Amino acid sequence: MQVDFLDRYSRGTSLVHRLDARVKLVVALxxxxxxxxxxxxxxxxxxxxxxxxxFLAVEAWLVVAAYSLAGLPWxxxxxxxxxxxxxxxxxxxxxxxTRGFETGWNQxxxxxxxxxxxxxxxxTLVATTPFSQLLTAFQRLHVPQVLISILAFMYRYMFVLVxxxxxxxxxxxxxxxxxxxWWEVRLMGNFVGILFVRxxxxxxxxxxxMCARGWRGTAPTKDGEP
Amino acid sequence: xxxxxxxxxxxxxxxxxxxxxxRGITFQLGTGESVGIVGPNGAGKSTLLLHMNGILPSRGQYxxxxxxxxxxxxxxxxxxxxxxxxxxxxxxxxxxxRRRVGLLFQDPDDQLFCPTILEDVMFGPLNLGHRSxxxxxxAVRSLAAVGLGDxxxxxxxxxxxxxxxxxxxxxxxxxxxxxxxxxxxxxxxxPRGRRQFMAILRELPAAKIIATHDLEMVLELCHxxxxxxEGRIHADGPAREILTNEKLLVEHGLEVPLSIRLSKxxx
Amino acid sequence: MHIxxxxxxxxxxxxxxxxxxxxxxxxxxxxxxDNADHRAPLMGVMAACLFAAQMMxxxxxxxxxxxxxxxxxxxxxxxxxxxxxxxxxxxAVQCVLFQDxxxxxxxxxxxxxGVIGSLVGYAIFEPIRRFVxxxxxxxxxxxxxxxxxxxxxxxxxxxxxxxxxxxxLAATLGVMLLVHSIIGLGESLITxxxxxxxxxxxxxxxxxxxxxxxxxxxxxxxxxxxxxxxLFVAVLLSPFASELPDGLENSLKRLGLDLESAEPxxxxxxxxxxxGDWENVRLAGSLAGGIGTLVVFAIAFIxxxxxxxxxxIARTPHAS
Numbered sequence: 001m002q003v004d005f006l007d008r009y010s011r012g013t014s015l016v017h018r019l020d021a022r023v024k025l026v027v028a029l030x031x032x033x034x035x036x037x038x039x040x041x042x043x044x045x046x047x048x049x050x051x052x053x054x055f056l057a058v059e060a061w062l063v064v065a066a067y068s069l070a071g072l073p074w075x076x077x078x079x080x081x082x083x084x085x086x087x088x089x090x091x092x093x094x095x096x097x098t099r100g101f102e103t104g105w106n107q108x109x110x111x112x113x114x115x116x117x118x119x120x121x122x123x124t125l126v127a128t129t130p131f132s133q134l135l136t137a138f139q140r141l142h143v144p145q146v147l148i149s150i151l152a153f154m155y156r157y158m159f160v161l162v163x164x165x166x167x168x169x170x171x172x173x174x175x176x177x178x179x180x181x182w183w184e185v186r187l188m189g190n191f192v193g194i195l196f197v198r199x200x201x202x203x204x205x206x207x208x209x210m211c212a213r214g215w216r217g218t219a220p221t222k223d224g225e226p
Numbered sequence: 227x228x229x230x231x232x233x234x235x236x237x238x239x240x241x242x243x244x245x246x247x248x249r250g251i252t253f254q255l256g257t258g259e260s261v262g263i264v265g266p267n268g269a270g271k272s273t274l275l276l277h278m279n280g281i282l283p284s285r286g287q288y289x290x291x292x293x294x295x296x297x298x299x300x301x302x303x304x305x306x307x308x309x310x311x312x313x314x315x316x317x318x319x320x321x322x323x324r325r326r327v328g329l330l331f332q333d334p335d336d337q338l339f340c341p342t343i344l345e346d347v348m349f350g351p352l353n354l355g356h357r358s359x360x361x362x363x364x365a366v367r368s369l370a371a372v373g374l375g376d377x378x379x380x381x382x383x384x385x386x387x388x389x390x391x392x393x394x395x396x397x398x399x400x401x402x403x404x405x406x407x408x409x410x411x412x413x414x415x416x417p418r419g420r421r422q423f424m425a426i427l428r429e430l431p432a433a434k435i436i437a438t439h440d441l442e443m444v445l446e447l448c449h450x451x452x453x454x455x456e457g458r459i460h461a462d463g464p465a466r467e468i469l470t471n472e473k474l475l476v477e478h479g480l481e482v483p484l485s486i487r488l489s490k491x492x493x
Numbered sequence: 494m495h496i497x498x499x500x501x502x503x504x505x506x507x508x509x510x511x512x513x514x515x516x517x518x519x520x521x522x523x524x525x526x527d528n529a530d531h532r533a534p535l536m537g538v539m540a541a542c543l544f545a546a547q548m549m550x551x552x553x554x555x556x557x558x559x560x561x562x563x564x565x566x567x568x569x570x571x572x573x574x575x576x577x578x579x580x581x582x583x584x585a586v587q588c589v590l591f592q593d594x595x596x597x598x599x600x601x602x603x604x605x606x607g608v609i610g611s612l613v614g615y616a617i618f619e620p621i622r623r624f625v626x627x628x629x630x631x632x633x634x635x636x637x638x639x640x641x642x643x644x645x646x647x648x649x650x651x652x653x654x655x656x657x658x659x660x661x662l663a664a665t666l667g668v669m670l671l672v673h674s675i676i677g678l679g680e681s682l683i684t685x686x687x688x689x690x691x692x693x694x695x696x697x698x699x700x701x702x703x704x705x706x707x708x709x710x711x712x713x714x715x716x717x718x719x720x721x722x723x724l725f726v727a728v729l730l731s732p733f734a735s736e737l738p739d740g741l742e743n744s745l746k747r748l749g750l751d752l753e754s755a756e757p758x759x760x761x762x763x764x765x766x767x768x769g770d771w772e773n774v775r776l777a778g779s780l781a782g783g784i785g786t787l788v789v790f791a792i793a794f795i796x797x798x799x800x801x802x803x804x805x806i807a808r809t810p811h812a813s
Contacts, residue, residue, distance in 0.1 A: 007381065007384070011379075028596075029596055032498060032595065032596055032597055033503065033506075033597055035498070035499075036498055036499060036501075036502070036503055036506065036597050037502075037503040040502065040503065080592070084497075084592070088497065091497070091500060094659075094660055094665075095659060095660065111499045111500065111659070112499075114498065114499035115497050115498050115499035115500075115595070118497075118498035118499060118595055118596075118597070119497075119498070119592050119595075122588075122589065122592050122595075122596065123592060125589075126589060126590055126592075130379070131341055131381070131590075132341040132342050132345070132379070132381070134589070135341060144518075144521045144525070145525075146521050146524055146525055146533065146578065147521065147578065147581070147582060149533035149534075149536075149537065150533055150536045150537045150540055150578060150579065150582045151537070151540075151582050151585070151586070152339075152340070152341055152537065153339060153533060153534050153536070153537020153538060153540070153541070154537045154538075154540035154541045154544065154582055154583070154586060155341060155381075155541075155586070156338070156339055156340070156341060156381075156382065156383075156537070156541075157335075157537065157538050157541040158541045158544055158545070158586075159383045160335050160383070160541070161538075161541045161542055161544070161545040162544075162545045162548065164545070165545045165546075165548065165549070185679065185682055185683065186686065188549050188561075188683050188686075189682060189683045189685070189686020189687055189689075189690065190686060190687075190690055191546075191549065192546050192549075192561065192566070192683055192684075192686070192687035192690075193686060193687040193688070193689070193690025193691050193694075194690065195542050195545060195546055196539075196542055196566075196570060196687060196690075196691055196698075197690070197691055197694055197695050197698070199538045199539060199541065199542040200535070200538075200539075200695065200698050202335075202336060202538055203534050203535040203537075203538040203539070205331065205333070205336040206336050206337075206339050206534045206538070207534050207535070208276070208281045208331075208336075209329075209331055209336050209337040209339070210339065210349075210534065211281060211324070212279055212281060212324060212328075212329040212331075213324070213349055213350040213353060213397065213398070213401060214321060214324050214325065214350060214353030214354055214401070215349075215353055339534065
């Protein structure tokens with residue numbers, strides 16, 4: 001797994017980058033909720049069907065502004081969004097298909113728009129915030145410590161384990177000449193099993209390493225960020 | 227004669243299925259002394275190191291559901307067999323022991339478990355009770371000492387293997403141990419990485435006990451060698467003496483280091 | 494099955510989020526009470542493991558591919574509450590870092606995959622395990638629970654989508670059930686094999702696996718367990734097949750949601766067949782239930798047979 005996949009742009013110096021991670025997280029989540037709720041809220045206030053679109057357009061502009069303020073490359077956003085568009089398009093298509101074409105097209109299109117805007121918001125958040133800052137933000141927002149610890153360890157070992165899986169996959173490819181569905185599924189089962197056992201044993205070693213540096217079972221209090 | 231900083235007496239250890247990993251291990255280490263533990267694979271080198279700070283034998287210290295990390299070891303009593311600065315390495319003393327023994331594991335990924343390098347190196351000092359600001363200072367100095375001063379807030383997976391090994395060393399040094407126990411420190415390092423690592427080790431005043439296959443490194447860094455095979459000590463003496471003893475080395479799955487072979491006059 | 498933003502409306506998001514928060518909050522209290530701080534490294538590594546495992550795809554006949562959800566796997570390995578926490582973290586990471594599943598839908602996703610996967614899955618797993626006993630019971634239970642977790646999770650998803658007014662319930666439910674009964678087979682196969690593998694090499698790592706070495710189950714017991722669950726499923730599906738959809742629809746109509754507002758627009762492939770007809774949901778449901786139960790138990794039976802009757806001595810920890 002490309003190791004800089006997640007943090008390629010997160011160490012910039014723009015205004016967005018420098019904002020407190022808590023602020024960014026809360027703002028992003030509220031913004032997403034707002035985007036999702038837009039059609040309903042607008043329907044309460046205005047009857048003009050295009051009113052929703054107006055609001056969505058404003059919201060989209062806001063995200064774009066934030067993204068460009070952060071100095072992030074457009075290609076990155078475009079690629080991420082494009083990758084998801086086929087899937088979202090299909091989902092959006094489901095609405096007119098099951099609910100009728102008169103209102104269906106509009107609803108479907110709005111679904112697509114809302115999804116894309118929300119995606120852009122999340123992408124902006126993640127691309128401007130290093131993971132360790134996100135963790136600290138969660139901690140300060142009183143997410144339970146257990147979950148934070150699991151998160152921290154997961155992030156740390158995600159890449160290691162995906163690499164292990166890749167190595168196993170490559171080794172399997174090197175010796176698979178006549179692939180069949182049954183073979184694939186059986187191998188997957190074994191891979192999962194191996195992955196689990198290796199992960200357990202690594203967890204034991206990590207625990208031993210933590211004890212070796214004085215850990216006594218509770219996380220030491222950290223101040224976190226510079 | 228100074229009291230030994232590390233003393234091991236009649237240490238034995240076996241696995242649940244009865245296989246012995248260590249039998250009757252006895253030796254001492256003086257202040258600042260460095261000894262290389264050499265032997266074939268499976269000799270018990272890593273197992274021995276894990277006894278230096280009490281990770282083995284463990285009594286339910288790592289209790290995960292129904293698995294006990296090595297708890298089925300037969301210690302019929304809690305009689306100590308290892309002493310660090312005359313402190314017996316048993317249950318209640320472990321925190322003190324672990325302040326004094328810095329253990330470096332073979333796989334850096336097992337030891338770098340924090341989201342950023344700085345946090346990871348701060349882990350030890352924080353656990354020792356230092357305040358955050360003090361711990362940060364110590365961490366920064368330790369990272370500088372291993373040549374990674376600029377890497378503070380990087381996540382471990384952004385670093386190369388050699389760099390990660392150095393971070394692990396920094397993390398251990400941050401605890402200011404008087405004994406360094408290192409498990410295969412130069413394995414999988416490229417020649418430059420290896421040189422860098424050895425240069426750092428050479429300057430450290432702590433007593434060193436190094437389990438390794440890298441006999442050239444042992445020649446350069448250690449005055450003394452202990453040859454371990456099948457859980458027993460077969461030789462304990464000056465490095466030059468043991469590492470030139472071809473018969474002994476070959477008998478235990480090793481060979482004379484190249485530098486010595488090349489410097490011997492041709493028969 | 495990770496729901497993106499926009500598919501669910503705010504009230505459904507809020508409702509599912511509230512349910513999830515309450516359940517996960519309880520799990521946190523339970524796990525913290527058991528002094529699980531020192532299990533955090535293990536759970537984190539397991540979460541990473543699940544994440545990696547979910548990246549593997551297996552092709553399914555419908556032309557797409559499915560991947561492992563891992564709810565039952567996590568619950569069997571770690572226990573139901575730990576499993577729920579691990580899954581919650583995995584879902585949160587996928588949502589925030591990879592935009593796989595939207596943050597507003599996180600509550601629903603945790604409900605469908607975490608709560609249904611781990612908790613309900615474990616509730617299905619445990620009785621089967623106890624009944625069959627030994628390692629075979631563990632494997633059989635895992636296989637069955639895995640299938641149900643996928644199908645139930647998909648049904649929950651369809652209901653959530655319908656409640657949001659996005660899709661028509663009958664149409665979605667029918668399709669989801671059929672497709673996910675097949676995906677569920679993949680999940681049960683992989684879960685079963687994974688669990689069997691771990692039991693062969695490190696049985697001590699499986700949650701609650703203390704009687705692996707001593708109780709040997711007869712294959713016949715797996716069959717009986719299978720029939721019992723088949724009966725249970727039939728009982729479960731029959732009210733659904735007759736009363737429930739109408740009941741559900743009526744109550745939703747009273748709430749102001751009209752699920753029948755769509756006109757069938759797709760040409761009927763067969764006379765009498767129309768998309769969106771409850772009749773066909775019943776058909777789909779029965780088909781899914783029928784195929785699923787039979788095949789799943791066949792799998793469970795075969796895999797349980799595959800576990801050797803001799804316990805492996807070397808790895809079982811013993812007190813000394």
